Amino acid sequence: xxxxxxxxxxxxxxxxxxxxxxxxxxxxxxxxxxxxxxxxxxxxxxxxxxxxxxxxxxxxxxxxxxxxxxxxxxxxxxxxxxxxxxxxxxxxxxxxxxxxxxxxxx
Numbered sequence: 001x002x003x004x005x006x007x008x009x010x011x012x013x014x015x016x017x018x019x020x021x022x023x024x025x026x027x028x029x030x031x032x033x034x035x036x037x038x039x040x041x042x043x044x045x046x047x048x049x050x051x052x053x054x055x056x057x058x059x060x061x062x063x064x065x066x067x068x069x070x071x072x073x074x075x076x077x078x079x080x081x082x083x084x085x086x087x088x089x090x091x092x093x094x095x096x097x098x099x100x101x102x103x104x105x106x
Contacts, residue, residue, distance in 0.1 A: 020042040023041040023042045024041070024042060025040065025041060026040060029044060
């Protein structure tokens with residue numbers, strides 16, 4: 001499986017490298033207030049890809065932290081239940097305590 005993923009990675013690298021070589025011409029990005037950005041097309045695409053991926057990671061971070069807290073809470077409950085089960089098993093294995101004999105003096 002490792003070799004298959006490496007082959008796919010090499011093929012993707014060759015594909016993207018070829019894309020970069022084919023798209024080296026300059027492009028203009030017109031922004032607000034007459035601001036313009038001039039850069040090769042491949043850098044523009046790469047920049048927007050990185051920006052989009054970063055925004056996606058930031059958008060998912062609250063959910064990730066919420067789930068991590070919930071997992072920690074559930075793991076704590078699992079440990080408590082395992083301890084209770086262990087205590088119940090130990091209580092079953094111990095012989096019952098004899099009734100105490102109380103001497104009455106008259």
